Amino acid sequence: MSLQFSAESTSKLAALRQRYPTAQPVVLAALHLAQKEHGDLRDEVLRLVAATLELPYAHVFGVATFYTMFRLKPGGVNTLRVCTNISCMLRGGYAVLRAFERELGLKPGQSNADFTLVEEECIAVCANAPAVVCGTEYFLDVTPERVPNIVASLKAKPHPEGEVV
């Protein structure tokens, strides 16, 4: 079977292609779109991106494995990025991460159907630390006590990263 991009994504990629002198710069956007449509960047998805942009598969694989937002294996609907870098750590970021681990039964890097839990590096929300980001939704000044509510709210109204491509 051969995978395809949707008509919408195909026209998006064609429009983006006009913004650059060659097709190669479109690869990050194409990978974002492919991950949105196919859930992850398993081998056949990488081959779809390579074929669409007429790039070597090895190049696409190299790019997909360099950037942390791309995943080669399935993940949850929401990607919870919990910052533990210095500004967040100083105000209890690790306690917040532990609370998410307990609430979700996941370790950082693991997924269930609803969530992928990520221990994130600084997400530029330092003045409201500890901070968590899920798609377009920021959670500010988070305490471990708020974690069950955050999880419940995202289960009810998910914020998948694919919303934005």
Next chain:
Amino acid sequence: MPADGHAQAKLVTRNFGNEKAKEIISYESTGGYRAARAALARAPEDIVAEVKTSNLRGRGGAGFPTGIKWGFIPKDAQNVHLVCNADESEPGTCKDRELMYWDPHLLIEGMIIAAHALKAVHNYIYIRGEMMREYLVLERAVREAYQKGYLGARAMGTAIRCEITVHRGAGAYICGEETALLNSLEGKRGWPRLKPPFPAVKGLFGEPTIVNNVETLMNVPFITEKGGKWFADLGVGRSGGTRIVCVSGHVNRPGVYELPMTVTFNQLIDDVCGGMWKERRVKGVIPGGSSMPPLDASELDVPVEFDALMTDERIKPVETAPGVKFDMGGGKQLRTMAGSGGIVVFDDQTDVVELCWRIMKFYAHESCGQCTPCREGTGWLEKINRRVAQGHGVPGDLELMSSIAVGIAGNTICPLGEAAAWPMLGFLTKFRPDFEAKLMRAQYGQVHADAATAIAAAAEKAERTTEGHA
């Protein structure tokens, strides 16, 4: 938004808290795009000269004079590009994300003017992949600017062509380094390039390119509208304009503040940020993002200005061993730098060894892997620092960390090497008793370690008293 004790003219943060300002109608109703319209009628060289006069310095971290950087584009250059670095990810820094969210049109206006000055046509905003909310805001603003004819083949009704494309990253701190960013923009792995050639000569797609930070570009409309001298006069010495600081950590009111360059760290903590939390005392401050050497409590009467942080003699130079100054090359000493404006304040109950470990963990994670000193060295620093922090250090660990840091600094393609080495050496210089106490505990157990800590504290107090009398 938090209150601001040091009231003064706000430039780039004036629209913080105003949800409407991100719409082009609202932006224009307060004079938006007037500066761009006026600037496009001027000669490009004239604008470069104005920016040189303004003493605007790069707000991304290096603090390099923007006008001089622009001047590096070769005279007969073809196909010049302007790239906005919106890949903010230096730990402790949270200004560009806010700036783009609240005032996207100010960035676009700054880019229109800068692109004209550089005769750049195809321009890009490289925004960090994780900033999805800000990407939507920026995308919408760019679309509005195209609809109005401010961008495109005839920008603002002139014969000048100006294109802006928003390009999303996908998670890699290293892409904030300008040549890694250019590789990423070209659709490659974000590996920094060897310099020279510098981007101004051979940058994006092999063509002359200027990479400027978000805040830097947002200052440009004020400079062309009110004059370079006006902007220079807002600042001090060779640093024009205001300074945005992102204050985080153990203060009562963390926040993003636009302040005069003359504000000191102590004023910032006490007057602007409402003092230390829980009525504790400050132990130290990271002055410009996690890659900058920290200051201890005795060094906080220095202003947040670029040159002061590099040269003020009240800041002790970073050492490789007690009494041995770190040589940046040519005998140049390292105090610290203003960096990205990310100011992280920590109180007297902070485990600074653990804090330093978290910084090392970050750089070990983000090293791109091209250069051996950085790829291997950052990993070693993280591991050794971790064992010292956890109380499993062995004698010689501090010297080992120092020698690894010295081995990294200056020996890598890009500054990520220094970004790890400098804070390592800086923490060892300014907070050595904390590291020694950890080693002491590992060797002799808690009772002796407590005694050692008490002695160190007494010594520190004695030193402060002596300095007070000096």
